[in-house]
Amino acid sequence: MKVDTNIILASSKFNGFFNSSAVTFSASVASQNIAAGGYVGPIQASAAMNNANGIGQVQIQYSGVDSFWRLLPGIVVYDVPNANVPTYQIETYSYFSNGTLHVDSIISNQTGGTITIPAIIINCRAFIFNAPF
Amino acid sequence: MIDPTKLRILLPTYEIDQIIGIKTGTVSLGAPSASPGYTTATDVQAHNFGDSCYFAGIFTYDGGTTWNDFGCQIPNYAAPNPQLQTVDVAAHTDNTNLNVTVTNWYDLSHGTGTARTVTYKVYLLAKNKMAQPITPLASNQKLAYSSAFNFQKIFMKDTVSINVAAGATGSSATITHNLGYIPAIRAFFVDGSNNVYSLNQLQSGVNSIQAHLTTTTLVFTSDQSAFGAPGVSGNIDYRIYLDS
Numbered sequence: 001m002k003v004d005t006n007i008i009l010a011s012s013k014f015n016g017f018f019n020s021s022a023v024t025f026s027a028s029v030a031s032q033n034i035a036a037g038g039y040v041g042p043i044q045a046s047a048a049m050n051n052a053n054g055i056g057q058v059q060i061q062y063s064g065v066d067s068f069w070r071l072l073p074g075i076v077v078y079d080v081p082n083a084n085v086p087t088y089q090i091e092t093y094s095y096f097s098n099g100t101l102h103v104d105s106i107i108s109n110q111t112g113g114t115i116t117i118p119a120i121i122i123n124c125r126a127f128i129f130n131a132p133f
Numbered sequence: 134m135i136d137p138t139k140l141r142i143l144l145p146t147y148e149i150d151q152i153i154g155i156k157t158g159t160v161s162l163g164a165p166s167a168s169p170g171y172t173t174a175t176d177v178q179a180h181n182f183g184d185s186c187y188f189a190g191i192f193t194y195d196g197g198t199t200w201n202d203f204g205c206q207i208p209n210y211a212a213p214n215p216q217l218q219t220v221d222v223a224a225h226t227d228n229t230n231l232n233v234t235v236t237n238w239y240d241l242s243h244g245t246g247t248a249r250t251v252t253y254k255v256y257l258l259a260k261n262k263m264a265q266p267i268t269p270l271a272s273n274q275k276l277a278y279s280s281a282f283n284f285q286k287i288f289m290k291d292t293v294s295i296n297v298a299a300g301a302t303g304s305s306a307t308i309t310h311n312l313g314y315i316p317a318i319r320a321f322f323v324d325g326s327n328n329v330y331s332l333n334q335l336q337s338g339v340n341s342i343q344a345h346l347t348t349t350t351l352v353f354t355s356d357q358s359a360f361g362a363p364g365v366s367g368n369i370d371y372r373i374y375l376d377s
Contacts, residue, residue: 002268003266003267004263005153005267006262016285017285018284018285019285051202052200053200055189055191055202056202068347069315069347070343071318071343074204077356079359093208095201097199097207098199104208125315129285
């Protein structure tokens with residue numbers, strides 16, 4: 001039987017995602033110099049989280065760089081500019097392993113000389129939405 | 134005669150996501166070698182909705198002990214160097230099929246290639262606007278809405294375009310939600326052929342799009358400065374939830 005999903009707000013025929021758990025955590029990296037071609041990391045943040053049969057979502061913020069919250073899972077790559085010229089790149093990725101959510105970051109120098117990165121706190125918010133698998 | 138004082142009907146104020154099907158599958162890939170550096174396969178399963186749809190998926194390659202969302206890769210940090218690309222699962226839907234692509238990367242940092250058997254599970258979700266009424270896929274799971282659970286409630290949903298040329302940076306129009314807190318969101322990229330991609334799986338590809346959230350706004354940006362043609366051009370379907 002065909003149904004028009006555009007006019008149904010919710011019904012006993014359709015399930016959605018419901019909140020299962022949530023956690024916040026962070027990792028810090030001190031201000032430091034990075035030589036040309038060099039990198040810092042992995043900067044590791046983690047929290048115990050059971051994602052069995054759940055769909056995860058992670059949001060991250062690079063406090064000390066800007067105030068935006070960015071969306072994971074997957075990979076976030078941000079080339080931090082200075083006057084529209086890339087200086088350093090932050091790459092952040094998330095994954096589950098052994099009942100733990102990991103959010104790891106690598107900061108790499110994108111210039112031909114030594115740069116100084118600011119102190120950065122990588123703030124993380126994670127959610128598990130239960131799924132009827 | 135009907136006594137309206139004795140009627141108790143609960144009507145939801147906000148919409149919820151609508152799961153219209155569940156797909157599972159297994160893909161086996163041989164061990165990759167240093168060249169070309171990966172083995173890959175795409176598993177195609179028909180949904181026959183006559184329109185593409187949103188999706189959310191998880192996968193395992195250790196027999197179900199560890200599950201990860203599409204787009205996540207478990208790194209290998211063993212000495213001497215980290216290997217970030219390991220096993221990558223991405224998907225897209227078109228008007229007929231769910232297409233799940235599994236890539237098994239050669240571990241260049243450690244000089245090894247491993248055969249993998251990847252099992253995945255995918256929810257198919259109705260889009261903000263489906264082109265036509267659809268027949269949900271039959272399932273043995275209990276796909277029943279219940280007020281006993283705290284379902285994600287859709288506060289805002291719409292489509293915004295994004296067009297960023299190769300070699301440039303750009304963004305979509307800014308979406309104002311004014312919730313006063315950072316909400317949960319979902320977003321999907323819809324290309325010119327009505328194919329739907331999960332936003333974050335595009336991070337490692339040419340069509341790199343990021344979501345930037347504040348307590349009042351949402352905007353999608355793309356940095357194509359390091360990439361050649363074609364740039365990114367399409368629409369982003371988004372949902373902003375009341376839930377934070």
